[in-house]
Amino acid sequence: MSLLLLLAVVGGAVFLLSNRTGGGSRKQLEQEQLDDALADAKRWTDRLGSQVLSLAGSDTASTQAMADASERYTAASAALADARTVKQAHLARESALEGLHYVNAARELMGMPAGPPLPELEGQRRAGRVTEQRTITQEDGTTVTASPHASEQTPHYYPGGAVAGRPVPAGWYSAAWWAPAMMTGMWAASSMMFYSAMFAGMAGTPSSEEFAAGDFGDAGGDMGDAGDMGGDAGGDVGDAGDMGGDFGGGDGGFFGGGDGGGFDFGGFDF
Numbered sequence: 001m002s003l004l005l006l007l008a009v010v011g012g013a014v015f016l017l018s019n020r021t022g023g024g025s026r027k028q029l030e031q032e033q034l035d036d037a038l039a040d041a042k043r044w045t046d047r048l049g050s051q052v053l054s055l056a057g058s059d060t061a062s063t064q065a066m067a068d069a070s071e072r073y074t075a076a077s078a079a080l081a082d083a084r085t086v087k088q089a090h091l092a093r094e095s096a097l098e099g100l101h102y103v104n105a106a107r108e109l110m111g112m113p114a115g116p117p118l119p120e121l122e123g124q125r126r127a128g129r130v131t132e133q134r135t136i137t138q139e140d141g142t143t144v145t146a147s148p149h150a151s152e153q154t155p156h157y158y159p160g161g162a163v164a165g166r167p168v169p170a171g172w173y174s175a176a177w178w179a180p181a182m183m184t185g186m187w188a189a190s191s192m193m194f195y196s197a198m199f200a201g202m203a204g205t206p207s208s209e210e211f212a213a214g215d216f217g218d219a220g221g222d223m224g225d226a227g228d229m230g231g232d233a234g235g236d237v238g239d240a241g242d243m244g245g246d247f248g249g250g251d252g253g254f255f256g257g258g259d260g261g262g263f264d265f266g267g268f269d270f
Contacts, residue, residue, distance in 0.1 A: 033086050034084075034085065034086050034089065037083075037086045037089035037090060037093070038080070038083060038089045040089070040093055041076070041079075041080050041083065041089045041090070041092040041093035041096065042080060044076075044093050044096035044097055044100065045073070045076045045077060045080055045092065045093075045095075045096040047096070047100065048069065048072065048073045048076065048096045048099040048100050048103065049073050049077070051069065051100065051103045052066070052069055052070045052073045052099070052103070055103065055106065055107070057106055057109075057110070058109075058110050059109065059110075060152055060155045061106075061109055061150035061151070061152075061154075061155040061157070061172065062105075062106040062109040062110050062150075063106075063155075064155045064156060064157070065102045065103070065105045065106035065109070065157045066102070066103070066106045068099070068102045068156075068157065069099040069100070069102035069103045069106065070099075071099075072095050072096065072098050072099030072102060073096070073099050075095045076092050076093075076095035076096035076099060079091055079092035079095055080092040094121060094122055097118060097119060097121055098121055098159060098161070100118050101118060101121065101159035102157060102159065103115075104118065105150075105157045105159070109150055121159060121160065121161035121162075122161055122162050122216075123160075123161045123162030123167060123216040124159065124160045124161040124170070125160075126162075126167060126206065126216060127160040127161050127162065127167035127168055127169050127170065127205075127206065127216065128160065128167070128169045128170070128204040128205040128206060129148070129160055129169050129170035129171055129204055129205070130146045130147060130148050130169050130170065130171025130172070130202070130205070131148060131202055131203050131204045131205070132148070132202060132203075133145065133146065133147040133148070133149075133154075134146050134147075134198060134199075134202065135174075136194075136197045136198050143174070144173065144174055144175055144177060144194075144198065145173065145174040146169075146171050146172070146173050146174075146198055146199075147171060147172045147173075148171055148172070149172060150172045151172070153174055154172040154173055154174050155172070155174075156172065156173045156174065156175060156176045157171075157172050157173075158170060158171065158173065158176070158178060161216075162216035163178045163181050163182050164181040164182065164184075164185050164186060164187055164214075165214040165215065165216050166181070166187060166191075166195075166211050166214050166216055167205075167206045167210065167211060167216050169199065169202075169204070169205045169206075177194065187214075191211075192208065192211065192212050195208060195211045196208040196211075199211075
């Protein structure tokens with residue numbers, strides 16, 4: 001009986017010791033993963049910051065792209081400062097990478113080398129790209145144009161990816177129609193009608209059904225939280241592109257990039 005008791009005591013001690021050791025290892029592993037994710041996000045954020053500080057656009061489209069890159073740098077920096085989990089660090093990284101895609105677009109427009117290839121954004125490949133110029137007219141008479149190429153008419157670039165869980169194809173646009181959803185994490189009721197009218201039948205872009213399904217990954221839906229995209233981040237950019245506030249019509253358009261014509265899509269305030 002005493003031998004059995006001794007074995008039980010020894011077994012219990014070994015069990016408790018292994019649990020403590022295992023728990024410590026798990027915590028250490030989680031901390032190492034977080035440290036790696038934060039370091040990776042910081043690397044891309046620092047690279048974006050260097051580009052934003054050293055480059056300025058030479059025309060309407062490249063200036064707008066650099067303004068958007070500056071906004072993403074503000075968002076990435078804020079997200080990185082607040083990151084306490086691996087997921088939050090990844091979202092900060094995503095903001096920085098998006099900004100670098102804007103930088104590459106601006107560099108290409110200015111005849112500069114784009115630099116080393118960048119990792120794809122969340123959902124970028126699935127979101128496809130604009131393959132033809134197309135203009136649609138809304139019920140209130142305003143127009144929105146999508147094009148594979150930058151022009152005075154289409155100065156707003158998006159590198160492609162998920163915004164609030166839905167695809168936005170890579171391309172150049174007359175207005176940043178995705179920006180309200182990016183900042184709020186929610187699409188307006190009229191977004192399905194707009195997407196269908198703009199991209200129906202366009203090769204290389206997701207179907208209207210795929211857009212409606214809204215399953216393009218959590219990262220797109222979480223970007224609003226990750227980068228504090230509502231007022232503060234946009235407002236902090238200030239002179240970089242007048243990005244911070246008036247989403248209605250007017251000659252300044254959306255984000256100061258031309259006459260975007262407002263965002264009253266299909267009778268709904270977008």
